Amino acid sequence: MTGQTKRVVVAMAALALTASSLAVWADEDADLVVNGEIEMVVRTDAPAHLDGAVRTIYSGWVFRQDDTQAMQMDDFDNPGMLFAEQGQELFNTAMGANGESCASCHTNAEDLTRVRATYPKWDEAHGAVQTVEMQVQECQTESMGMAEAWGQNSQEMLNMTAYIASIGRGQVIDVAIDGPAQATWDAGKEIYYTRYGQLELSCANCHEQNYGNYIRADHLSQGQINGFPTYRLKNARLNGTHNRFRGCIRDTRGETFAIGSDEFIALELYVASRGNGLTVEGPSVRN
Amino acid sequence: MSLTRREFVGTSLTSAAAFAALPSLSFAATADEAIAAYYRRRGHIGCRDHLDRARNCRERLNTVQIEVSAPGAEEIIMFAAGNPNPNVATFKFGPMSGSQAATTRIRLASEQDVVAIAKMPDGSFLKAVSNVKVTIGGCGG
Amino acid sequence: MAENVTPRVRAPREASVGEVVSVRTLISHPMESGMRRDGDGNVIPRSIINRFVCTFNGEVVVDVTMEPSIATNPYFQFEAKVMESGTFNFTWYDDDGSVYEDSSDITVS
Numbered sequence: 001m002t003g004q005t006k007r008v009v010v011a012m013a014a015l016a017l018t019a020s021s022l023a024v025w026a027d028e029d030a031d032l033v034v035n036g037e038i039e040m041v042v043r044t045d046a047p048a049h050l051d052g053a054v055r056t057i058y059s060g061w062v063f064r065q066d067d068t069q070a071m072q073m074d075d076f077d078n079p080g081m082l083f084a085e086q087g088q089e090l091f092n093t094a095m096g097a098n099g100e101s102c103a104s105c106h107t108n109a110e111d112l113t114r115v116r117a118t119y120p121k122w123d124e125a126h127g128a129v130q131t132v133e134m135q136v137q138e139c140q141t142e143s144m145g146m147a148e149a150w151g152q153n154s155q156e157m158l159n160m161t162a163y164i165a166s167i168g169r170g171q172v173i174d175v176a177i178d179g180p181a182q183a184t185w186d187a188g189k190e191i192y193y194t195r196y197g198q199l200e201l202s203c204a205n206c207h208e209q210n211y212g213n214y215i216r217a218d219h220l221s222q223g224q225i226n227g228f229p230t231y232r233l234k235n236a237r238l239n240g241t242h243n244r245f246r247g248c249i250r251d252t253r254g255e256t257f258a259i260g261s262d263e264f265i266a267l268e269l270y271v272a273s274r275g276n277g278l279t280v281e282g283p284s285v286r287n
Numbered sequence: 288m289s290l291t292r293r294e295f296v297g298t299s300l301t302s303a304a305a306f307a308a309l310p311s312l313s314f315a316a317t318a319d320e321a322i323a324a325y326y327r328r329r330g331h332i333g334c335r336d337h338l339d340r341a342r343n344c345r346e347r348l349n350t351v352q353i354e355v356s357a358p359g360a361e362e363i364i365m366f367a368a369g370n371p372n373p374n375v376a377t378f379k380f381g382p383m384s385g386s387q388a389a390t391t392r393i394r395l396a397s398e399q400d401v402v403a404i405a406k407m408p409d410g411s412f413l414k415a416v417s418n419v420k421v422t423i424g425g426c427g428g
Numbered sequence: 429m430a431e432n433v434t435p436r437v438r439a440p441r442e443a444s445v446g447e448v449v450s451v452r453t454l455i456s457h458p459m460e461s462g463m464r465r466d467g468d469g470n471v472i473p474r475s476i477i478n479r480f481v482c483t484f485n486g487e488v489v490v491d492v493t494m495e496p497s498i499a500t501n502p503y504f505q506f507e508a509k510v511m512e513s514g515t516f517n518f519t520w521y522d523d524d525g526s527v528y529e530d531s532s533d534i535t536v537s
Contacts, residue, residue, distance in 0.1 A: 377492065
């Protein structure tokens with residue numbers, strides 16, 4: 001047998017690419033259907049308030065390479081769903097002095113289907129715009145008798161918001177920007193167009209003027225947040241919206257706002273409103 | 288996921304090495320040492336291989352999906368030559384396996400060669416190398 | 429000690445005799461490599477799942493020795509040939525001695 005030629009014995013494929021060298025790059029024309037049933041809107045006309053700044057809004061999903069895209073098309077391949085499931089367990093777990101779980105009040109979790117699609121949202125009782133995280137914290141301290149609510153960026157909170165998002169997947173985003181929320185929305189818009197850091201970059205510089213282009217090796221998206229919390233392959237964990245904002249501003253070599261700060265709440269409302277018309281994808285998969 | 292076709296010239300052993308139960312790999316400083324240690328354990332004398340190098344660029348380095356396939360192999364061992372600890376995994380296929388192929392997700396410290404070696408039932412070894420490029424994987428955070 | 433380790437498996441519920449079926453597994457685990465350092469410069473001790481075994485009716489489908497280069501939340505996909513109805517058993521072995529198990533039944537006709 002010595003010298004006998006063997007063919008094709010060990011083949012390795014990190015290389016789905018050999019068929020086509022283009023295939024590894026993002027398929028910007030692809031459509032996203034999760035589990036063969038949840039149809040997502042990944043591109044649609046921009047909301048009127050953008051006033052022509054961009055004509056079409058795109059989910060960050062379309063900017064990812066095809067195998068990253070594929071990981072979000074099936075819940076089994078999406079590691080973020082592991083944490084959404086842990087969030088579901090938390091939802092049904094009693095916490096706090098009153099011995100109540102989220103499910104004690106929200107007996108039908110399906111009633112929360114529109115939550116991710118409509119937050120951040122004006123809260124009349126508190127006279128402020130609230131994020132989903134703030135709403136969870138409010139439930140914990142004001143209804144469930146917890147002395148201390150989960151931190152906004154804690155694993156429990158990420159799991160819970162992943163679960164709440166997963167209930168509403170496929171729902172069309174429609175956050176209100178007028179009425180009492182408008183002042184916060186205006187503040188968020190101001191931040192979006194303000195240049196930060198030594199690099200003097202605003203959100204708009206990358207995500208409005210240069211989406212689809214590369215910043216070093218990174219393929220810039222429109223910075224939409226409809227997929228949050230998102231499972232990032234770079235850190236292999238769920239990432240919340242404010243943490244992501246912080247990373248962006250830090251990369252401008254700027255001093256960032258804090259997670260949960262008024263500035264980031266305003267920015268979250270504004271950025272969410274730029275995605276009005278896209279669908280809830282959380283927990284999504286991104287690079 | 289499509290596979291890359293490559294051709295190899297494998298030199299088989301005349302005396303099949305005793306196949307011991309899988310020992311865990313001791314820490315090896317380099318992939319070359321790890322590969323040499325693996326060959327020693329498996330009684331390998333040497334092999335000649337001809338390799339295509341596939342170019343590839345993944346947009347992340349902490350989660351790179353890799354598929355290995357070696358029809359008929361008893362086991363496949365994988366190394367990431369550029370990782371501080373190059374050992375990745377050893378797949379040992381049992382009687383109920385439907386193919387000698389597996390997919391997993393691995394970490395790569397940088398652009399590097401990923402090496403797979405298959406041990407065949409006749410005592411021969413087959414090796415494949417794939418150069419995988421990775422980017423720093425997304426801004427922010 | 430890894431917390432909240434959740435295994436998930438997906439295998440078909442039905443197959444025909446001699447069919448080769450695809451099996452996928454995913455488990456939440458940090459797979460701390462032992463290569464990282466914390467903020468104070470101390471090495472974070474290795475804590476990984478070091479072995480994964482899938483059996484069908486007690487016989488091995490695949491036995492994987494896992495090293496620190498396996499990514500967080502380990503994922504495997506492989507194939508099994510089923511000749512009769514039975515049960516896939518999946519076992520993950522953690523460095524800390526924990527063993528995580530899952531199973532999936534299949535009807536073969």
